[in-house]
Amino acid sequence: MTAAHSVAVTPRMAEPVHHLSEDLLLDYAAGTLDEAASLVVASHLTLCSACRSELSRLEAIGGALFATMPPMDLSAGALEAALAALESSDLDGLPASASQKHAADDRKASILPRAVQRYLGGDLDTVAWKRLGMGIETAEITLSNSDEAKAGKRSFLLKVPAGKAVPQHTHDGNELVLILQGSYKDEIGTFAKGDVAISDGSIDHRPVAGEGESCICLVATDAPLRLTGPLGAIINLFVRV
Amino acid sequence: MPMIRHCKAYVFPIMDQSTVVIEGIGLSSRSSNRLRQARSHVIRTGSKKKFMTDAHHADSQQLVEWMQRLAGCQDRDAFAGLFAYFAPRIKAYMMRSGSDNAAAEEFAQEAMLMVWHKANSFDASQASVATWVFTIARNKRIDAFRRINRPELDPDDPLLQPAAEPMQDDKVVEDQTARTIAAAMDQLPEEQAVMLRMAFYEDKAHSEIAEETGLPLGTVKSRLRLAMGKLRSLLGDIEL
Incomplete structure (x- = not known):
């Protein structure tokens, strides 16, 4: 759900071309999507009003399904217990607004949606990049759900220098990539800021970052990628992207 | 749309919990008429007990x-x-x-x-x-x-892409969708309605639904897609 009040000041950028799939939005609306993918979804929603209204529609269906559930009565005194809990907390202290003002508001706008900043504990300048070779850098995002992390679900930032390529690879699982800065081009098409690329094992690609600025992406994946180029088999032994 | 009423200083009375539960959601027009009468009766008499009963609907x-x-x-x-x-x-x-x-x-x-x-x-x-x-x-x-805080967008994020067309602020989104959806759910083939309930009510990912029903993942996804498409076309005129 979104609030419309504070959006008027933001200049419009081009709407994304590559959107979230209906499956992803449905799972996010129902609340069953894993944390890593949810982070990509929340970040794309920040950059895409079309997917936000699609989500509103799905949530309205969820709300209507919810309203038609046969109610199950609570035990006697449940309301009084809730009111007593309100009494013991600060009854008059209704928060003025759900969101706090960020000190960063006056600075140059970040490329990182706040959903991501919350995980990093700061803006882009706090990111500890790790070099992977060929100029490519990553920074792991620590998820709060350790079970999902153990099951191989991860999220990380990926930075590819302008004009450079990521080696030819495919995916053993599913991968979501959201472009936060710059762009890249591969066999599927061109992906620019706000676009989401959804890949599975059927995609074998060699993304090349656009010229001008480095391409920074937010990635969610549930399995490591597998290099498929000539040296891929060897590199796979050493590098785990 | 009702205006915000003037706030009165109000000491909260302990409510009678022995409320009568009206079962069932798919109300016939006759029973919903009865409810409407009950509601107006509550408004006239201000009965707390009836007020609670009516609140189920x-x-x-x-x-x-x-x-x-x-x-x-x-x-x-x-x-x-x-x-x-x-x-x-x-x-x-x-x-x-x-x-x-x-x-x-x-x-x-x-x-x-x-x-x-x-x-x-x-x-x-x-x-x-x-x-x-x-x-x-x-x-x-x-x-x-x-045990996760769901990642959500921040409505005050400076990055937030404004909606292409401004929302009408004076319009109230109606809960009529609840009744429309209940009717629409009745029209869905049972095999699709079951998936939708599993997804929304039972905290089941597509893969879990597939496991539980023994259906291929692709079938689960396509049935869910069909169900959502049908619901959306039935709700199409409602601007959400």
Whole structure:
């Protein structure tokens, strides 16, 4: 759900071309999507009003399904217990607004949606990049759900220098990539800021970052990628992207 | 749309919990007429007991008014009305997702406290009350079952891409969708309706639905897609 009040000041950028799939939005609306993918979804929603209204529609269906559930009565005194809990907390202290003002508001706008900043504990300048070779850098995002992390679900930032390529690879699982800065081009098409690329094992690609600025992406994946180029088999032994 | 009423100083009376539960959701027009009569009777007599009974079936206008009174002046009477309507639904939702009775009840109470604390962020032009409460209950479930704070967009994010067309702020999103959807669900083939309920009520990912039903993942996805498409076309005229 979104609030419309504070959006008027933001200049419009081009709407994304590559959107979230209906499956992803449905799972996010129902609340069953894993944390890593949810982070990509929340970040794309920040950059895409079309997917936000699609989500509103799905949530309205969820709300209507919810309203038609046969109610199950609570035990006697449940309301009084809730009111007593309100009494013991600060009854008059209704928060003025759900969101706090960020000190960063006056600075140059970040490329990182706040959903991501919350995980990093700061803006882009706090990111500890790790070099992977060929100029490519990553920074792991620590998820709060350790079970999902153990099951191989991860999220990380990926930075590819302008004009450079990521080696030819495919995916053993599913991968979501959201472009936060710059762009890249591969066999599927061109992906620019706000676009989401959804890949599975059927995609074998060699993304090349656009010229001008480095391409920074937010990635969610549930399995490591597998290099498929000539040296891929060897590199796979050493590098785990 | 009802105006926010002047807040009265109100000492909250202990409500009689021995309320009569009216079972069933698919009301025939005759029974819903009876409810309407009951409601007007409540308004005339101001009977708390009947008020609670009726709250199981509060209409959308009533829900919006309660939300406005809660946000405007922390009206406990309004909270009691919302509690009577939503807490039993949140409890049912939590139990369908696998909570036991005691835990479901606790989650329902906690979710209702969030309704109180977040009342100011409810915007009747953005969503119906039922949809808004559903998102709170859903997030409570994610928080309780998976121990994560659901990643969400920040409505004040400077990066937020404004909507292409400004939303009409004076329009209230109606809960009529609830009835329309109930009717639409009846029209869905059972095989599709089952998947939709599993996805929304039972906290099941597509892969889990596939496992449980023994159907290929692709079939689960396509049935869900068909179901959503059908619901959307039935709800197509409603600007959400």
